[in-house]
Each structure stands twice: as C-alpha cells, then as structure tokens.
Amino acid sequence: MAGVSRSAAPLPPVLAAPALTLLGPAQGPLPWPQLPLPLAGESVAAGFPSPADDYIDVGIDLNDTLIRHPSSTFFLRVSGDSMTGAGIQHGDLLVVDRSLEARPGQIVVAVLDGAFTLKRLVHHRGRLRLEAANSAYPPLELHQCGDVQIWGVAIHVIHSFSRHG
C-alpha cells in the first residue's frame, strides 16, 4: 500500500467567522460495513488474568486510519499503466478525497473528455500541467486543453497481490 502525500484541508470559512457556532466535524456513517481487525489476540491460560488485557485496543479500522473526510471520499478503480512510476498499477483501488485543494506534486483525478483520468499535477516553467508517471505518455498542458476539471486528490492507493485477496 503506498500512501500519497496529502495536504491539510483548508479551514472551512465557518471557523473563521466568530459569530457562528461550530458543532464539531461531521462523522457520517461510512458507506460500507466496518471490519475492525483485532490488534492483540493472545490466547489466555485460564486462571490468571493476562497482564496484556489492559492494553487490548478495539482494533485497527482502516477507514478511520486512511480517511479523514468520509463524506467527500470516494473509491475509484484504476485502469491502465500510465501511473506505474508512481506505484499505481492497473486494477488498484484508488482513494480520492474531493475536499482537498489540488496542489502541484499531488496525484489528481481530472475530468477529461467525459472520463476520469489519473495524472500528477506539476508546476512546469510557470504553468500547471498534468503528467503521467510513465514516459510512454506525453504531458498535458492545462492551458492548452480547453475544459479540464480537477475532480479530487488521490490520497491512497490500495494494491492487492491477488485479485480477490
């Protein structure tokens, strides 16, 4: 699993307006069942309480760990090999946060000709462009292609070693 660097989310303007009351971040339910993995699972001999009992945690939930903004985070399936240089393979699961502002250096999902396209946003000679991470694919100059929308910022890619692992 390769983590792609992610930037801090810009502060919602409501935080900056002192006259408004803020009630804590949204913790919406996640769209799939949660599967906590037990962190410590020692079998315990009967009779003596295990000294480790006090340290057993509830488990690791990858949703909690990987996703900071559940309501604006979407999963996409990668098709193609233009991003292999960034560790993203054909068939990988891409985790995309739409609430992050795209910055140069980040891997982004762009809408191009009615399809989701995966590229790295790069600052090149004073202009922004979208680059593949595979020399077989030429870069796209943003000022030359008419209508490109940055849909979201890739925050993780999940690569399974077996298709149904």
Place this chain on the structure above:
Amino acid sequence: MADALVLIDANNFYASCEQALDPALLGRPVVVLSNNDGCVVSRSSEARQLGIAMGRPYFQIAEQLAHHGVVVRSSNYALYGDMSQRLMSSLEPWVAELEVYSIDEAFARLPRPRGGDLSPWARELRSRIRQNLGLPIAIGIAPSKVLAKLANRIAKADSRHAGLFDLSRQADPDPWLEGTPVEELWGVGRRLGRWCRLRSIANARQLRDMASGELRAKAGVVGVRLQLELRGVSCLPLEEAPAAKRETCVSRSFSRPISELEDLRQAVASYVVRAAEKLRRQRQRAGRLTVFARTSPFAPNFFSRAAGVELPLASHDTAVLLQAALQLVPALHRPHRRFVKAGVLLQDLQPETQLQQHLLAPLPPEQQQRREALMACIDGLNRRYGTGTVQWAACGLQPDWAMRRQQLSRAATTRLDDLPTVWAR
C-alpha cells in the same frame, strides 16, 4: 438578532447524483425514471432546458428523449441514499442545528453574523458542496421554516439569485410573498388551498394578512402557526431526531400484469422480506400486518383488495411475518384478474426493547435468541454482498414480474464491484 432558519436542498437530486459519479454525464441532459421505469421524476438542468416535463410517462416521450440525446436512468436508490447521507453529514459542521427533512433537503438554524449578512456563508457552503460532492444546492434564508421554504423556492426559480435567497434582507418582502401562489406554501394542502381560493386568497401575502379568526376556524392551530410563520414568527421547531415511524410500507408495480396466485404469493413474499429488513434496521417490531393488491385503475373492472391480521406477538422475524402474509394472499387473489401492483403494510410498530414475554410466545427464549441471530446474520450478508444474496424460497427465483430497471446505473459509492473507472492512459 434572531437566528436564521435555512432550507438547504439539492437541485434535481437524483439526476445530479447520476452526474456526480459519471463524468460522461456532466453537462449532458439526464432524466431519472420512477420505479418500474414509469415516468420522469428528476431532470438535470440541461434536460429541463430542453423542455422535458416532470411526471411524463416514459413510453410517451422515449422517442423525444432519444432524439435530443437525453441520457435515461432508472432510479438507483443505493446511490441516492449514500449521496444523501454524505450531503447531510457535510452540512452539519456549517450550521448550529440540522433537521434532515427528506432525502435531499434539510432545515437548519444558525445565528446571523454581525451585520446580519449570511450570503458569504451561503456562497461558500454552495461551492464546497459542489466541489466535495458534485451536487448543486439551493439555500433559502428567512426567520421561520415556512418562509425559508418559500425563500428556497425563489432561490431556485431565478438563476439570477445563484441558488441563494435571503428573505430577511429584502427591503420589502411583500412582492416576494405575492409572487408565491398559496398552494405552493409548505403546509398548505389541497383542501386548504381550495378553501383559500374560494375566499380569493391567492398568494402567501394575502394568507399572511387575512383575518386570523377565520383561518383558525378552518384550520385550527395549524392555520394559526402557518400565519405566524408567514409573519416571520418562528413557531415550528427543528426536529433533530426524527420521530419513530408508526408504519412501514413496501409496495411495487410489476413489470407486467400477473394473474396466477403463485406469482402474487411470490411478489407479496418478497415485499415482506424487504419490509422485515426495514423493521429490523429501525429496531422495531410490528403488531399488525396488511397485504394489498390491485389491478390497473385505468383498465375496466378495477379491482382492489386488502387483508390484515393482528400478530399474537409483535415481531420482526421474516419467517413469522411471511407466514402471516402468505395466509392472507388467497383473500386478495381472484382468477383472471390482471394485478399490476401489490404491497405489504406493517403497522402498530413498537420499539424492539418493549417486547414483553408472552405466555403464548411461539418459541422458548433460547430458540427466540437463535432466530434473532439468524436474522442479524442474513441482514449482514445481504448488506455486505448485495441485496438478495440470501433469499427466502417463498419469493421465488428470478421472478419475471420484478420491477423493471433497465437503465440502472451502478452502485458507484456502495459496492466494490461497481466502482467508477479512473483511466491511467
């Protein structure tokens, strides 16, 4: 300064959800069809501009839609339900209190900033929801819920408002109230609307200014509150926790008329299975079950029947409810009738916890617990691997009467196998 009441809703919610998860639909006309691909229930703004009307039966306009290159979708409730949850939890940090009013609208309360201008807040919220979820929203701001709903309608009606309208900031609200027909007001039903028209009360301003006594005599305290709200006095509170449901109904139209008793049994059985799932999700049990079926009201010899039964012990056990429902089905059925719709209604709903031990309980407690565990297991499997993973034999296998959803998009946000593709090429 008094708090502002706000109505936030998503424009063309179903069509917007389809566009949000499928980039090929951005900027293109999209319509979403009702259950069974019956008629148009949602239009993207592009489809609206083509003059496609709401509520038109699909078969009547299929050609027109194809001619204009309109994308047609069946209702995808998995997608809309998930996007609705995302929308509502995104709104929460932006307001002081939120009442989720329907799948695509919410009332909210928040204090006004110094100076009273909420438009920077509203503009920022709109652009955030647009970017984070891909959904366009409209925001109506006013001193009361009824007026917030009215303001929201104005925000949407005229593109010059850019999806946002604050009634309290208008020098004179009267022209806006006069532009709102009385029937369009939240809380004015068909009967009250007709009554108003008979008294030459045609718009919101006239209803606000009519004699209170007369309105009270007609509509009681509901009418008084409505009038107060129109005068800018907030008297309908936000309901943050929705009231527990009193009944649950599952009904569907068939893709083709059915006449055989066995087909009707299977249809009713599959609705009972859905209704029982809903009940367990709501943590409730039903004390009464009603099944109903009808033929087409547009065909000659219209026939409609309902049959109900009290359960000896309130239950949310699919097997118990199935047994009760299937005993009733022969009472609905008539040979040679062409049934087009059937359903099941669960009533007298009680919270799960209230169940009393009953002398006549059909099962001893330990067996009862095993049944509950079985239901939880089935629900878990169906949630995880998709509806219908574990089925009840009474529902039949691959029924050919099942709802028609020929243009269904994928469950792009809730099923791993249905995720949208991002191209690396």
